Amino acid sequence: MTSSDGTPEPAPHDGEKRHARPSRRWPKVLGAGAAVLALLFAGSRLSLFPGLDGLFGEETHDRSGPAVLKSIQDMSAYEAASGNFQVVVDLEKDTRFVPDALRGTRTLFVGAGTVDASVNLGGITEDGVVVNEDRTEAEIRLPRAVLGKPALDPDRSYAVSKQRGLLDRLGDFFSDNPGSEQAVNKLAARHIAEAAKESGLTARAEKNTAEMLKGLLGSLGFDRVSVRYTEDRG
Numbered sequence: 448m449t450s451s452d453g454t455p456e457p458a459p460h461d462g463e464k465r466h467a468r469p470s471r472r473w474p475k476v477l478g479a480g481a482a483v484l485a486l487l488f489a490g491s492r493l494s495l496f497p498g499l500d501g502l503f504g505e506e507t508h509d510r511s512g513p514a515v516l517k518s519i520q521d522m523s524a525y526e527a528a529s530g531n532f533q534v535v536v537d538l539e540k541d542t543r544f545v546p547d548a549l550r551g552t553r554t555l556f557v558g559a560g561t562v563d564a565s566v567n568l569g570g571i572t573e574d575g576v577v578v579n580e581d582r583t584e585a586e587i588r589l590p591r592a593v594l595g596k597p598a599l600d601p602d603r604s605y606a607v608s609k610q611r612g613l614l615d616r617l618g619d620f621f622s623d624n625p626g627s628e629q630a631v632n633k634l635a636a637r638h639i640a641e642a643a644k645e646s647g648l649t650a651r652a653e654k655n656t657a658e659m660l661k662g663l664l665g666s667l668g669f670d671r672v673s674v675r676y677t678e679d680r681g
Contacts, residue, residue, distance in 0.1 A: 526564070526652075529562070529564070532559070534559075534635050536638065538553070558604045559599070561597070561600070562594055562640065564593070566592045567589075567593070575589070583668070592650075597639040599639075660672060
């Protein structure tokens with residue numbers, strides 16, 4: 448290559464060529480690296496590469512604050528019996544004139560929990576205890592046993608399946624929706640409470656309370672102890 452005056456110009460060095468012409472390899476390298484990372488991450492999520500679970504596995508961190516005591520209540524009830532219950536909840540929600548594939552949910556949930564039956568010993572009235580002069584016989588009148596609220600066990604309760612329409616899945620993707628879980632939990636608790644009423648749990652609690660009082664007063668020297676229950680539930 449010559450200049451305008453005929454003098455040959457020096458050829459550019461290889462370094463100048465590389466500087467003047469930027470390399471196109473770096474975008475390809477970065478793209479390939481990103482593709483490899485995406486493949487490894489997807490493989491770890493799909494268990495295609497079990498050895499990568501330790502590298503890309505999820506971690507759980509509990510940053511909850513300490514529990515705060517709100518109130519204390521003095522208990523005067525004797526919990527005399529407890530029942531374990533299990534119910535299968537099949538909850539379906541549909542939208543009229545809209546196909547289920549587009550809008551609607553159906554949840555199959557197994558709920559397990561306990562219900563306690565107790566007798567309110569604090570509800571004994573002044574004439575609720577009658578003792579003879581020799582203090583060998585006693586008659587106790589107690590209110591009827593009552594059922595407590597069902598307590599679901601999270602370790603034994605679980606969702607078997609959950610079917611959702613397209614719009615519901617999109618809604619869950621963009622925002623958390625704890626309402627569906629609350630709905631099945633409440634429904635499971637309601638069914639367990641209904642089952643507890645028909646289970647004879649209160650009768651068992653009254654029997655256990657009577658045996659407990661007879662054993663207690665018998666150890667104090669009473670030869671005969673009778674326990675009766677009134678319709679007053681304290």
